[in-house]
Amino acid sequence: MISEKANEIFDKAIQDYHVHDQIDRPIINPYPPDSLERLLYLKCWIDTVQWHMEDEVRRPDIDPVEGLRWKRRIDQSNQDRTDTVEDIDDYFVRQFAGVIPEKTARINTESVAWAIDRLSILALKIFHMQQQTQRTDAAPAHISACRSKLAILEEQRSDLSQSIDELLEDIQAGRKYMKVYKQMKMYNDPALNPVLYTASK
Structure with a gap:
């Protein structure tokens, strides 16, 4: 089951981060290049680092300049998170490329990877609530x-x-089909954010 594998990898990433508990410590991803496992570990590592960035920016005595620095780092982390989720969806698009959907097949309300994204965040919530x-x-x-x-x-x-595993089973059987939309975040793009592209003129 994909969810069992994902949960194990998320728990490992969180435990690995908390060995040193340092936001700027480089990731050491133990999984092979181009593997789903590597993407899942990276996804949860990004989430874990960002969790602690969010803690830092909420310090009641934080200097406003320092707060802005954290905010911009969080913005970049959000972009990295989104890019990684889309890479996970691309993995599943390739995996199911040969599946012919049934005529009655339906699209799901969210992609597989965005559901996995929520699973990663839940792993963090469970760790910190524990x-x-x-x-x-x-x-x-x-x-x-x-x-x-x-x-x-x-x-x-x-x-x-369970829902993620059932969704993957439905896609594999042709009862549902994958259709992925890129997030197209605009605030980090100097060609799409009017504050950025007018400032450059």
Whole structure:
């Protein structure tokens, strides 16, 4: 099952990051080039780094200049995240290139890779919520609330994992078909963001 493999890789990426817990530490991707596993590891590593960037930018005493620097890094990270999701979708487009959809086949509301994107974020939420349940400096009510939230997150991961596997089965059987739209983000593109292209004149 793809979801089982993805969840294992996401958990590994998160654990690997937290060995050093440094935003700027270079990624060491253990999987072969051009493999789905490599893309999944990269995807979750980007998400994990960005999670910690989002923490930094919310420091109440942050200098505005420093805050803007983090905001721009987060913007770039979002672009890298989107590019990687699209690479994962391209992988599945190639995988299912020979499948002939049934006449009654339907398109899904989101692509396989964007569903996998949500699975990666859930892995991060579960990891950090688990950390909250282990705090020794928090009140019992906080620990109890976090345990309840953790149970919900784990249920969400189980449900989403099943949905992803079922979607892939449907595509393989021709009951659904893949149609991928690029995100076409405009704010990072100097040819599409009016603030950027007017400033260059």
